[in-house]
Amino acid sequence: MTLQRPRRGNGGFVLACLLPALILFAVFMVLPTINVFRMSFYAWSGFSPDPRFVGLDNFTRLLDDDNVIRAFQNTVTLLVVVTIVTMSAGLFLAAIMTRQRLRGRNLLRFVLYIPNVLSVVVIAAIFSAVYDQENGLLNGVLRVIGPDTWQQVWLGDQKIVLYSVAIAMVWQSLGYYMVLYMSSMASIPEELYEATALDGASATRQFFDLTLPLIWQNLRTTLTFFIMSAVNLSFVLVRAMTGGGPDGSSEVLLSYMYKQAYTNSSYGYGMAIGVVIFAFSFLVSLLVSRATRREPLQF
Amino acid sequence: MKRPLVLAGAAITALALLAGCGGTDASDGKTTLSVAALEGGYGRDMYTQVIDAYKKSHPGVEVTLQISKSIEDEISPNMKAGRFPDVVVLGQGREAALTETLIKDRALEDLTPLLTTTVDGKPLGEKLTDGIVGNLNTNPYGDDKTFLMPMYYAPTGLFYNKGLLAAKGWTVPATWDEMFALGDKAKAEGIALFTYPTAGYLDSFFFALLADVGGESFYTDVMTYREGVWQTAQARQALDITTRLLSYAAPTTVGYANQQDFTKNQQSILDNKALFMPNGTWIVGEMADAPRADGFAWALTPLPAVTAGGNRYITTSVESVWIPGAAKNKDAAREFVAYLYSDEAAKIFAGSNAIQPLTGIAETLPAEQAEFYQVYTEPGVAALVGGFAGTPPVEGVDIKKTLFDTANSIISGDKTEDQWQAALHEASEKLRQAA
Numbered sequence: 001m002t003l004q005r006p007r008r009g010n011g012g013f014v015l016a017c018l019l020p021a022l023i024l025f026a027v028f029m030v031l032p033t034i035n036v037f038r039m040s041f042y043a044w045s046g047f048s049p050d051p052r053f054v055g056l057d058n059f060t061r062l063l064d065d066d067n068v069i070r071a072f073q074n075t076v077t078l079l080v081v082v083t084i085v086t087m088s089a090g091l092f093l094a095a096i097m098t099r100q101r102l103r104g105r106n107l108l109r110f111v112l113y114i115p116n117v118l119s120v121v122v123i124a125a126i127f128s129a130v131y132d133q134e135n136g137l138l139n140g141v142l143r144v145i146g147p148d149t150w151q152q153v154w155l156g157d158q159k160i161v162l163y164s165v166a167i168a169m170v171w172q173s174l175g176y177y178m179v180l181y182m183s184s185m186a187s188i189p190e191e192l193y194e195a196t197a198l199d200g201a202s203a204t205r206q207f208f209d210l211t212l213p214l215i216w217q218n219l220r221t222t223l224t225f226f227i228m229s230a231v232n233l234s235f236v237l238v239r240a241m242t243g244g245g246p247d248g249s250s251e252v253l254l255s256y257m258y259k260q261a262y263t264n265s266s267y268g269y270g271m272a273i274g275v276v277i278f279a280f281s282f283l284v285s286l287l288v289s290r291a292t293r294r295e296p297l298q299f
Numbered sequence: 300m301k302r303p304l305v306l307a308g309a310a311i312t313a314l315a316l317l318a319g320c321g322g323t324d325a326s327d328g329k330t331t332l333s334v335a336a337l338e339g340g341y342g343r344d345m346y347t348q349v350i351d352a353y354k355k356s357h358p359g360v361e362v363t364l365q366i367s368k369s370i371e372d373e374i375s376p377n378m379k380a381g382r383f384p385d386v387v388v389l390g391q392g393r394e395a396a397l398t399e400t401l402i403k404d405r406a407l408e409d410l411t412p413l414l415t416t417t418v419d420g421k422p423l424g425e426k427l428t429d430g431i432v433g434n435l436n437t438n439p440y441g442d443d444k445t446f447l448m449p450m451y452y453a454p455t456g457l458f459y460n461k462g463l464l465a466a467k468g469w470t471v472p473a474t475w476d477e478m479f480a481l482g483d484k485a486k487a488e489g490i491a492l493f494t495y496p497t498a499g500y501l502d503s504f505f506f507a508l509l510a511d512v513g514g515e516s517f518y519t520d521v522m523t524y525r526e527g528v529w530q531t532a533q534a535r536q537a538l539d540i541t542t543r544l545l546s547y548a549a550p551t552t553v554g555y556a557n558q559q560d561f562t563k564n565q566q567s568i569l570d571n572k573a574l575f576m577p578n579g580t581w582i583v584g585e586m587a588d589a590p591r592a593d594g595f596a597w598a599l600t601p602l603p604a605v606t607a608g609g610n611r612y613i614t615t616s617v618e619s620v621w622i623p624g625a626a627k628n629k630d631a632a633r634e635f636v637a638y639l640y641s642d643e644a645a646k647i648f649a650g651s652n653a654i655q656p657l658t659g660i661a662e663t664l665p666a667e668q669a670e671f672y673q674v675y676t677e678p679g680v681a682a683l684v685g686g687f688a689g690t691p692p693v694e695g696v697d698i699k700k701t702l703f704d705t706a707n708s709i710i711s712g713d714k715t716e717d718q719w720q721a722a723l724h725e726a727s728e729k730l731r732q733a734a
Contacts, residue, residue, distance in 0.1 A: 045692055047378055048404040049625075058694065065695040128559040133551055156554025158713050243558050245498075246707035247714070248700075260694065265400040269694035 033278075040272040045265040058272035067248060068273065071256040074162055075277075078252065079230040079284070081166045086173055086226065087219075093174075094181035095207050099193075109182070113175035120233075124240035127168045131155050155242055158249035165250055168237055173229060177222055184218040185211060213297050220292045224285050231281055253277050330631045335365045335374050336388035339618070340581040341451070345651040346388075349644050353635065360631055371395035383623040385632040388450055390618040391436070391686055392502065398447070398619065402439045402689035407446040408622040408629060414445060416637045423640055431656040435685035436617050441523055447619035448636060451653045454613045454674050454682075455503035456601050457575040458582055460568060462594035471600050475540055478603045482547040485574055491549035494573040496561040498703040502686070503614040504577040505541070505702060507602045510612040510683050512537045518612075523688045524731035529724040536605070542716045545709050549573040553707050562586070569595060579616050580671045599671050601680050612683040613674055617656070690734040698726040 040058055044051035062068050093112070097105045115123065130137045131154035142150040154164040188211065196206055212219075235254035238244055244251035244259070251259075253273060261270025336346050343366045350362045365384065367373050374384055375397065391398045401407055414424035414432065424432065431437070431449045438445050464471065467488075472478040482492035495501055510518040513533035520528045528534060549572060555563040565582065567573040569591040583597055601611040620639060622632045638644060645655050652668055654660060661672055675682060687698060701722050708714035 043692070043694075045400050045404045046375075047400060048406055049381070061694050067695060124559055132560075132563075133554045153551075153554035155557060155560070156551075156707075156711065158708070158711060241557065241559060243497075245557055245704065246553050246711065247498075247704045249708075249713075259697075263394060263396045264694075264697050265396065265403050265692040266694045 036271050036274050036278070039268050040275045042268040044267045046261065046267040051268065054268070058269045059275075061269065062272060062276065067251065067256060068253075068276075070248065071251045071253045072276075074251060075231065075234065075253045075280075077162060078166055078169065078234045079227065081163070082169045082173075082230050082234075083223070083226040085166070086170050086177055087222070089170070090174055090177035090181055091212075093178045094185055095211060097178070098182055098185040099203065099206075099211075109175075109179065111175075112178055115172045115174070116176040118172070120236045120240050123168060123172055124237065127164075127241060128155075131164055156246055158246060161242060161246065161250045165234065165237055165241060168241065169230070169233055172233065172237075177225075180218065180222060181215065184215040188214050213294075216292075216294055217296055220289065223288050223292065227281055227284050227288065231277060253280075329359060329361045330628055331361045331363060332386065332628055332631050332635055333363045333365065333384045334386045334388070334635070335370055335384040337370045337390075337393075337618075338366045338368045340584050341648075341651045341653040345648050345653060348647045349639065352643055352647065353638055356638075357634075360635075362635070369395075371397040378623070381625065383625040383627070385626040385628045386620065386622055386635055388618065388620045390450070390616070391447075392616070394499075398621070399689065400692075401621075401623065402446070403692050406624045408624050408626065408632075409444050409446060410448055410622065410633070410636070411443070411445045413448065413633055413637060416633070418637050418640050419642050423637060426640055426657050428656045428658055430682060431617070431684065435519070435522055435688055436619070437684075439689040441519075441688055447621045448640075449656050449684075450618040450620045450639070451648070452615050452617045452656045452684075453580045453654065454599060454671055455577065455579040455616050456507070456599050456613055456674065457504075458568065458578045458597060458599055459575045460571060460592065460595050461598035462596045463571050463574070463592065466594060471598075472603045474607050474609075475603045475605060479543065479547070481574070486547070490571065491567075491573040492547035492575065493544055494549040494552045494564050494567055494576045495556065495706070496564045496576065496578065497556045497558070498706045499699075500577050501703045501706055502577075502699070503579065503616070504602065505537070506614045506686070507612040507683055508537050508540065509533075511602055511605050511610065512540075514610070515612075515683070518683065518685075521727075522685055524690070524727045524734060526728070526731060527724070529720055529727050534723075535720065538716055538720055540605075541706070542709055542719075545706055548710050553710050556707060562589075565589075571595075575600075580668070583667070599674055601674055601677070604679070608679065611677075611680050613680055615682045615684050617684055687730075688734065690730045693729050693733045696726050696729045698723070698730060701726045 039051070041053060041055060042051040043054045043057070096102065097109060102108065118126075133139060133151070133153045133156065136154070138154065139151040142152075152160060155161055192210060192214075193206060196210055201209070231252075231254060234252045235258070238250055238252050238255045239258075242250045244255050254277060257270045257273035257277065260266045260273065334346075334350070336343075346364055346366055350364055354360065354362060365373060370387075370389060371393065372395070374387070375395075377383075387398075389398055391402075414427075415422050417423075418426060427449070431452065432445055433443070435441060437447050437449055439447065459471075469481060469484065470477075472481050478492070485492055495504075506518065509521050513520075513531075517528075517531075517533050521534070549564070549567055551567065551572075552564055555561060562585075564573075565576065565578070565586055566589055568576055569586060569589055571592045580599070601613050604611050620636055622629060622636065626632055640655065640657065645657055645660065648655055649660065649663060652665075654664065654668070654672070661669070664672060674680060705714055705719045705722065709716065709719065
């Protein structure tokens with residue numbers, strides 16, 4: 001009797017404490033997500049009281065829509081480019097900052113982290129100044145150091161506009177991942193480095209054979225972040241910087257979904273694109289997680 | 300004892316969190332009319348003044364005003380939940396396309412009876428300027444039913460610096476041949492013939508050009524997606540002229556044709572780097588604080604004629620007022636909309652440069668505005684109102700984007716005129732089938 005009652009009491013208390021959060025989670029996360037899936041089977045403008053059930057029509061239309069295919073390609077390109085560049089640059093900088101005892105590294109870390117706290121509108125304004133084709137920072141530097149052919153219309157050339165967006169994404173997120181990697185590298189005991197140095201390992205060898213395996217779990221986690229941010233951040237940056245243009249060449253899946261749902265009065269079709277994004281992100285995260293699974297190393 | 304307290308506490312917390320989501324309705328016996336308006340270049344004061352004046356003459360009605368530069372974002376969530384404003388002042392052609400969406404949904408109230416309502420002793424229909432009602436802008440389904448009332452109107456066309464033309468001794472081209480000849484002359488002096496802020500601004504250009512090329516009937520055919528209309532010789536001619544004009548575009552145009560940088564394209568007119576750009580009368584206020592070349596003065600011209608002496612059209616941008624079909628106080632809303640066209644209200648609106656399409660209003664305009672409205676009196680020039688006809692939504696098809704945005708790809712050489720024409724044909728056919 002004395003053993004049972006407090007336990008039941010505890011259960012009720014825990015439930016009561018969780019209840020507000022659970023309700024909020026259900027109302028603002030679970031229900032809307034279910035709604036996205038449900039609405040993808042309807043043709044609905046967003047306002048009329050009578051959505052029309054169309055089954056899988058929205059999804060079959062997706063396959064014929066060249067714009068979806070282009071937006072999908074752009075999303076994947078950004079995902080791959082931004083992940084590879086940010087991850088390798090983040091790791092490189094973190095390794096230098098933790099291992100090399102650079103002078104002024106706190107200042108450097110601060111400077112690299114700043115873009116992460118800036119709002120996207122500010123970033124778009126900064127890059128509008130950097131990419132300006134006439135008196136922008138980038139073309140200004142290229143004018144000084146190289147021939148005229150090096151200068152580009154960064155946001156107007158359909159072949160490079162996506163990479164211009166990618167650079168802004170890398171710039172925005174590099175500091176954040178660098179700090180993440182630095183914190184896990186800092187927790188690796190110094191003795192391990194001393195021991196390997198005595199065995200004659202170079203700094204490069206130490207990085208690949210000691211640092212990387214020991215922060216592997218951290219790397220796996222950040223890979224999932226990369227997938228999320230490539231999908232989400234690309235939308236806000238594309239919207240603020242190019243609006244998907246010129247002529248749709250920098251459109252990503254989320255920005256196309258937004259346009260269809262809110263400006264082309266095809267809410268159901270937009271939600272179908274949303275379902276594709278959901279499935280895609282989920283699948284890629286799962287695959288990446290499976291592919292990078294290793295026995296965790298302890299120190 | 301404690302457990303019920305804890306549970307009650309948790310329940311209250313949860314309820315308090317959700318309570319913020321609810322709204323309240325005041326009811327004190329008066330009709331409460333909710334008005335939503337876009338805060339455009341004319342500002343918000345004129346609306347509060349008109350509403351104050353209305354409340355004085357209609358003591359039984361309480362009017363609430365919701366006004367914002369992004370009014371769609373503010374009223375859409377409530378509309379999705381079934382709470383519609385009674386009167387909305389918002390035109391077509393906005394990026395959020397709320398008006399277009401409700402047109403496609405057939406969710407607007409029929410306002411045809413309003414035209415026979417007496418305002419200041421005259422039927423409202425007679426107070427309005429000829430031709431402003433009965434086009435696709437007011438009767439979006441192409442029949443004789445009016446769903447959107449024209450609120451303010453302004454001419455759009457090619458804006459240029461008349462100071463520069465006078466200084467160089469150039470005349471405003473009257474035909475496209477003259478236009479391209481001027482383009483070559485200007486090129487020799489390092490000035491581009493043409494630019495646009497973003498490709499979306501080509502709407503005023505294209506609508507006028509289509510009517511110039513094939514007359515108003517052809518224009519209506521294009522706007523109502525007549526079968527094979529984009530494969531006709533007239534359509535090809537319009538695309539030919541445009542493609543040739545785009546070859547004269549300022550090299551910076553595409554790079555700046557986005558939300559962030561479009562004012563830099565507008566600035567190139569002020570800096571005498573480009574000659575003409577499609578725009579509306581709001582450009583004067585929008586660029587009022589921008590630096591400009593010596594002797595700069597804004598001027599507006601219709602598009603050059605296709606043949607010497609041919610008809611020229613001025614695309615007229617018309618803001619609209621409409622009543623959602625799901626509005627609660629439709630009668631009070633109709634009465635309020637009729638009041639917006641009274642002499643009393645028109646005077647308040649004109650004070651903020653918002654010019655309503657009422658007969659005789661042109662004589663009362665201030666000099667700066669009057670000059671722009673002069674284009675309507677030029678010989679052979681006619682007003683053109685409207686836009687693409689409303690159809691049920693077609694997933695993935697946006698003919699405006701296909702028509703305007705492709706200009707970016709034509710300039711950069713990523714698409715050819717043939718591809719443009721084929722894409723337009725495909726989009727138009729899909730919309731026709733949906734209609």
